[in-house]
Amino acid sequence: MFYGSLCIDKGALKLTHQKINCLIALLFVSLLGNSWADEKLDMLKNISAAGAPVLTLKMIDQAQPKFDVDLFEWILWEQERYSILSQWQQWDDLLVRIEGLPGDLPEQFKAQVATYKIRAYLEIGQTATARQLLREQLWQPTAGEVTEYQTWRRQVIVSYLKDGRIEDARIAMLRFNQDFDSEDEAWLILRATVLIQAGRYDQAIQILQVLDAWQAELTNLLAQYRSGITSHKAVWDLVKRETTSKELQPGELPTLWALGYYAAQQMSAVDRVVALEQLFMSGMTSPLELFRIPADRLWEAYIEYAQLVGNRSELLVGDDAKWLELAIKATKITPVKARSLFAQLMLRSPDREIINSAAEGYMLSFEVVDESEQNLLNQLFNKSETFSDATGIPSLMRYQLVDLALKRTDIEEATRLMSGLSSYPTGTSRFKWQLRQARVLILGGRYEEGNQILESLINEYREPTAEDTDRILQVLFDL
Template sequence: MPGLRMPKVFLVFFLMSLLLGGMPRVLADPVVDEAMALSRLGATDLALGVLARQPVDHQAQPGRWMAREQARIEILGTSERWEQVVERTQGVPVELPVDFLIWTRTRQAHALIALERGREARDVLRPLIWFGAPNATDSWFRAWRRMLAESYSLDGRPEDALTALRRYRLDYGGEAGDAALLEARILLSVGRHEEAVNALTGVDGHEAGALRILARFRAGALAAEEAVSQAGRAARGQDRDSVAAARYLAVAAVAARSLQDPVQQIPVLESALVAQSRLGSGDDLYRLTAEPLWQSYLRLGERLANERQLLIGDDEAWFTLVDSLQARQPLAARGLLAVVALRSPMPQGQAQAHRRLSEQLATVEGLGESLLQALYLGDGPFGAADRVPAPVRHLLAETALGQGDLDTASRLMAGLERAPEGVDPFLWGLRRARTLILGGQEEAGIDGLYRVLSGVRQLEGEAADRFMQVLFDLQSVRRHQDALNLFQVVAPRLTERRRLRELMFWQADSHRALGEHEQAARLYLRSALLGDSTDMWALSARFQAAEALGEAGLVRDARVIYEDLIRRTPEAERRVVLRQRLQQLQLQQ
């Protein structure tokens, strides 16, 4: 059987004990203090860079080296870069003090467990248990034993894991509550539900409460209705966005699947499905898919259709019934729409049902967009972005954009070529192209821009500004040749002299980025001359032209333009900058 991963709550519990009872900071070090402060602010790479730029020798300055290495390993662990933790801890010199070696080897074992490499973790843990105990605190020794049990569970060896946990509980009694939680999870995963109930005897806490309800329900000691009631009540007693609430809701959903009435099931399943995003990486027992909720919708919809003698394929009759029920019986409406969406033989009816269902889901109080995402993008009938029906993809893409999730938005938009009903095709096409470009699907975004241009004979006003903005995005991802190709296609469609002037400037930027400095200078100067040659735009274009000429080695031309700019520029500060550039240029001659 697959291993059961350790929930983050369990990991955090014993890691905190390691930090509190383990190796203290070796010595005060401002570099370490800065790195740890940056890490706490979320700037992990910057923090690691601070440590990397100021290395010390472990032989010449062992105390300082250990302090910095400890900080580095902690930062890597906090950001869950487990492979790097393993790499760093493996390279620690063995001649360093034993308490530091114990700390690093324990971190190595923890990282291997996080990577689900149980056998390798045991190879690290066994020497610690057998030979490290005389030099370690009791909290270290307990942690190693718990981790050993976890390593067995990861490798699909539940009996070995249970044996290790029971020995641990025998030795530590009432202080072994965290081990009891892991034991109960393993017992539940192998179907030994009554034993799981017994393992939780006397164990307090929210996770113990959730596991206890689940174990009693699966053991037949708690009816489904009572399990739903207890778990739901416990969830409402927690902070709504907490992991504890998500676990209780998942237990309620498991029990709700045994209820006969889908009207009772659906609200429980909806709430639990949305809460799944709050679970940790090791909360496998509480994992749900969207499939049970879809099945409950279908059961309810089919029951109502049978009562009204509706026929599959007569979509208009189904939609008429939805219209009559939507305001006062929204669950019934969702059930009917789900049947048409998944079972109708008519593609047009399916599309309309998906659109209406998604719009209704997005308005569910307290769940809304999260429920829509979980149903269509979670494990279920669709799951992958390219399998989601087009009417829903439009809405999901808008939701993802609103959340700043460009990756999901670009995957959803990749296969969409038509604007949704009632939306301007030009503006939608631009938004789609921009999303694809910034989401990493640049080729699809570029194709989309050409598609938008194919339907436009002239670009002016706000439309021209919006199109140019997407070309700037293309430049920002360093697709300068593609931007230049599109600039050429856009130019004949621009009707305003000012916009042509701007276009030449942006063309010059791309040529310069490509190292084509002479061509860049030509375009900058053309931009300066196309209009008032003395306004700020023209002065800026002349300055950029001088820069490009200098980069092209045309020093004399660049000097002439700098001198002309000094005469034209009224601000003293800018004249100082221009004279400095001119002096730098003269040094090249």
């Protein structure tokens, strides 16, 4: 089996801007006419696939009828809404939407909603809640007659895998096999995943070798690597080749780089950093459980590589000025090395000035902070346990992250980053920064904190300029 020979439908990938504009125009015409709902939904699916989920959801809001006016069509639109939210991993938004549903809905649709809800809890790591919901569904007298029954049984297996309960997952897998004669691709990949986690690589390879999908081929390659059939060099070379030589399906790029990271565990520290940076720069999560790696693993890789560099350079632990000097020197020639050294200082130095200098240096190590770099920063500082508390993020980095969050219109994340931030960026006035902070906190629901900052500003600026007055009135309006 050769992964490189995989045939890919390129037409299912990104659409051109011209096609997107045509789709939007056609959609508005369709919404004004009497076209069937499934035709409108097909257009929305294309727009979402082109990378415009926010636009798609807004259009659903406009087109979806009230559930008490046309229940059938309302369900069609609602199902598409859940599909889009799941595709773009907006799990919190999905759960909020589901919690607000009316109670008087068809049982078949309620079963579908339960499946989405359970998946959302699995994806955000609340496996105990997911299993409680699964018990509620599976213990119903008529559960076996529901279309979703097999899906729920598989979700039980996934919950065990996420908790590291491999033997429980294996037993649940065997029981599923006994109860159902299922040979669909998703089930075979899940079976192989359990077997790989259990160290039964030969059985996993036997299951996967007859499948052609990229998900199966990469899972098979991981099984071959862990069993010793394929070398780490062969895997690494394939990852480097495939990530640069062809267009990829959504979810394929992060899966490849996760595979590259596994191979790099038998290679050098710098290779591990490179693989993880590329993984998190992709801005996507692998759809396969085996290839999901937490962002904290990159912090660990940075520290490992930085310590190796420090030892080679005979730097003393605690001599942060020398570490910072070495990092700055490495920035242009070996930026990966520089970022590793800067990361070490951000996490280990007790000197606040050194920490902020390291944060600045980390940002300057990128030629440009484009979408890929923003994805990386988002994962490292907003999605990691290392900085689960935003107050631990260097203030200079928090300013940058706030700007990036606001550019994405992510008020929730901007609120988290701005909360408790008493300093302000160099080159801006304290008034403008704190007024902006108050507005973001108010829009993000932290009314008391935003109100306190606003009251302080009003008391301090008793005779503000007309411009300042307009700014304050705008925030008061938001409040």
